[in-house]
Amino acid sequence: MKKILVAGANGKIGKHLVTFIQKSDNMEVKAMIRDKEQASFFENLGAETAVVDLEESVDAIAKAAEDVDTVVFTAGSGGHTGKDKTIMVDLDGAVKTIEAAKAAGVKRFVLISSFDTTREAILKANDSFAPYVAAKHYADEWLKGSGLDYTIIHPGVLTNDEGTGQVNLAPQVERDEVPREDIARVILASLENDKTIGKAFQVVRGTTVIREAVDSI
Amino acid sequence: MKKILVAGANGKIGKHLVTFIQKSDNMEVKAMIRDKEQASFFENLGAETAVVDLEESVDAIAKAAEDVDTVVFTAGSGGHTGKDKTIMVDLDGAVKTIEAAKAAGVKRFVLISSFDTTREAILKANDSFAPYVAAKHYADEWLKGSGLDYTIIHPGVLTNDEGTGQVNLAPQVERDEVPREDIARVILASLENDKTIGKAFQVVRGTTVIREAVDSI
Numbered sequence: 513m514k515k516i517l518v519a520g521a522n523g524k525i526g527k528h529l530v531t532f533i534q535k536s537d538n539m540e541v542k543a544m545i546r547d548k549e550q551a552s553f554f555e556n557l558g559a560e561t562a563v564v565d566l567e568e569s570v571d572a573i574a575k576a577a578e579d580v581d582t583v584v585f586t587a588g589s590g591g592h593t594g595k596d597k598t599i600m601v602d603l604d605g606a607v608k609t610i611e612a613a614k615a616a617g618v619k620r621f622v623l624i625s626s627f628d629t630t631r632e633a634i635l636k637a638n639d640s641f642a643p644y645v646a647a648k649h650y651a652d653e654w655l656k657g658s659g660l661d662y663t664i665i666h667p668g669v670l671t672n673d674e675g676t677g678q679v680n681l682a683p684q685v686e687r688d689e690v691p692r693e694d695i696a697r698v699i700l701a702s703l704e705n706d707k708t709i710g711k712a713f714q715v716v717r718g719t720t721v722i723r724e725a726v727d728s729i
Numbered sequence: 730m731k732k733i734l735v736a737g738a739n740g741k742i743g744k745h746l747v748t749f750i751q752k753s754d755n756m757e758v759k760a761m762i763r764d765k766e767q768a769s770f771f772e773n774l775g776a777e778t779a780v781v782d783l784e785e786s787v788d789a790i791a792k793a794a795e796d797v798d799t800v801v802f803t804a805g806s807g808g809h810t811g812k813d814k815t816i817m818v819d820l821d822g823a824v825k826t827i828e829a830a831k832a833a834g835v836k837r838f839v840l841i842s843s844f845d846t847t848r849e850a851i852l853k854a855n856d857s858f859a860p861y862v863a864a865k866h867y868a869d870e871w872l873k874g875s876g877l878d879y880t881i882i883h884p885g886v887l888t889n890d891e892g893t894g895q896v897n898l899a900p901q902v903e904r905d906e907v908p909r910e911d912i913a914r915v916i917l918a919s920l921e922n923d924k925t926i927g928k929a930f931q932v933v934r935g936t937t938v939i940r941e942a943v944d945s946i
Contacts, residue, residue, distance in 0.1 A: 567859075569852055599816050599860040603867070604851065634821065635786055642784075643816040650820070650867060657874075 516703065517580040517618075519544045519566065519573075519609050520587025521554065524672065525624065528696030529586065534559055539703065544576055566605030573612035582620040583613045584699060589644070598647045606651035610658050620709075621660040622702055624695070625652050627668050627687060627714060652712070663708040667695045668716035680718025681725040688716035701726040733920065734797040734835075736761045736783065736790075736826050737804025738771060741889065742841065745913030746803065751776055756920065761793055783822030790829035799837040800830045801916060806861070815864045823868035827875050837926075838877040839919055841912070842869050844885050844904060844931060869929070880925040884912045885933035897935025898942040905933035918943040 516533055520526045521543035533541045534557045543554040543561045551561045562576035566587055577583055585606055589597040606623065613621050629649040637645045655662045668690040675693030698715050701723050702708040711729050718725070733750055737743045738760035750758045751774045760771040760778045768778045779793035783804055794800055802823055806814040823840065830838050846866040854862045872879045885907040892910030915932050918940050919925040928946050935942070 570848065599820075599863050603816075604863045607867075631787065635784075646816050646821045650824075 514539045514582065514703075515542055515560075515580040516540070517542045517544055517562070517577050517583045519583065519585045519605075520624075521545055521561075522550045523586060523588070525586045525670075525692045525696050525699075527553065528675075528693045529584065529699050530554060530557060530559055532696055532700045533703075536700070542576065542580055544573075566601055566608065570608045570611045570615060573609055574615040577612050577616035577618050580616075580618060582622065582703060583609060583618055584622045584624070584703070585609050586624040586699070588624070588626075598644050602644065603647035603650050607654045610651075610655055610660065613660060614658065619661050620703075621655060621658070622663045622665065622699060623651065623655050624699070625664050625666050625712075627666050629666065656712075661709045663702045663710075664712035665695065665698060665702065666712065666714040667698075668714065670695065676717065677722055678717075678719050679715050679722055679725050680720065681713055681715045681722075681729065683711075683713050683729075685714045685716050685718075690716045694722065697722045698726060731756045731799065731920075732759055732777075732797040733757070734759045734761055734779070734794050734800045736800065736802045736822075737841075738762055738778075739767045740803060740805070742803045742887075742909045742913050742916075744770065745892075745910045746801065746916050747771060747774060747776055749913055749917045750920075753917070759793065759797055761790075783818055783825065787825045787828045787832060790826055791832040794826075794829050794833035794835050797833075797835060799839065799920060800826060800835055801839045801841070801920070802826050803841040803916070805841070805843075815861050819861065820864035820867050824871045827868075827872055827877065830877060831875065836878050838872060838875070839880045839882065839916060839925075840868065840872050841916070842881050842883050842929075844883050846883065873929075878926045880919045880927075881929035882912065882915060882919065883929065883931040884915075885931065887912065893934065894939055895934075895936050896932050896939055896942050897937065898930055898932045898939075898946065900928075900930050900946075902931045902933050902935075907933045911939065914939045915943060 522545050530541045533539045541559040546565045554561050564576050589601045626648045634645045668688050671689050673691040675691045747758045750756045758776040763782045771778050781793050806818045843865045851862045885905050888906050890908040892908045
C-alpha cells in the first residue's frame, strides 16, 4: 500500500484527489491540512491527516512526509490572493515541501503548477498576474533541479464542471478549460504510471481517456 | 580598463558606487537605468548608460552586459513597495540579470542582498516582511548555483549617514546600521579583491578600514 502525502488536500483539486486515491486498491492518502477543523472531510474518507501550515518550517513538513512514498503538491494561492501569499505559498511553500521530501527520503514528487510558467509567460503576463507566474516558474525550476523523481502538471483554465474522464494532454497544448475533477484524475494516473517521471505537461479538456493520455506522454 | 555594469544604478547605493568607480583608475561604469530621464547624473560623471527595465527580457539585459567584465546588482524594491515588485524585481529581476550575465559571457557577479536571507530569517520575519526575505533568499540561491564568480553582500540596516570608510564585515555579524555610502565602498573593494569570489558576508558599521575588512574575508 503506497501512502501519498497530499499538500493542499483541502483545495478543490485536493479533495477530488483524496477521494479518488482512497477508492483505489493500492494507495492511501495522508492529507496535509492547515487547520484541524478541516479534518472531518478526510476522516470520513478513511484518510489520515497531518496538520501542517505551509508557512511552517521544512522540518515540520518533513515530519509529515516521514512515512510516505510520494508527495503531491496541489496547494496554491490561485493568483487572486495577496502577493504575500503568492510568494509564501506558491513559491516558498512548494520549495519547502520539495526540501522536506528530500529530507524525509521521499523520491517521488508530483507538482501541480499553472498552465504556462515559461519565462515568456512571465513577460507576457499583466502586472497583477506576473508575480504569480514567476512564483510558479521558480517552484517548477526548483523541482527540476532537486534530483527527485518529479512530474509537473500544468492545468489549463480550471473549472468546477463535472469531469469527463477525458483530456488533451501533451508538453504543449492550446490553452482551454479543464475541470478540476479531471486534473485530479490526471494526478492519480500519473501516480500509477512511472512514464511520467521527469516529465512536465499541459492538460486541457479533450477526447482522450485520461489513463491513455497519461501513458502516451 | 574594466567595465562594470551596475543594475540599479539610480538607487542610493548605486549612485555612490558609480561615483566611486568613475573616480577609480582601472574601472569604468555602464549604468543600467530604467528611464532615459535618469541619465544626466551618470553622464555628468562620464559614465555610459544603458536604458533597460528589469522587467524586460533576459535578452534585453544581456545586450547591456555584452561588453562588460562584471555585473553588480544593487536594484531592489526595498521591502516597502508592493509585493508585486518584490517578486518581479528582487527575485525575478535579479535572476534575469544573472542569466543575462551568463548569456553575455560575463563571469563575475556581485549581488547586494539583504542582511539575513536564511530560511530561519524567512520563518522569523513578520507576514509583511517575509515575502521580501524569501525573494532575496531565492535570488541568493540562484546566484550560488549559477556557476558565476559571485560575491553576495548582506548589508545591515541601511542609513543615509555619511560613510566612515570603516565597517564590521564577516559571514555573520550582529545586526546594526550601516551607511549606504560605506556599502558602496565595500562593493568597490570587492570588485578589486578576488578573495571575495564565492563568498557571502554581512556588513554593518564598525572600526575596520573597508579594504582590510574585505581582504580579511
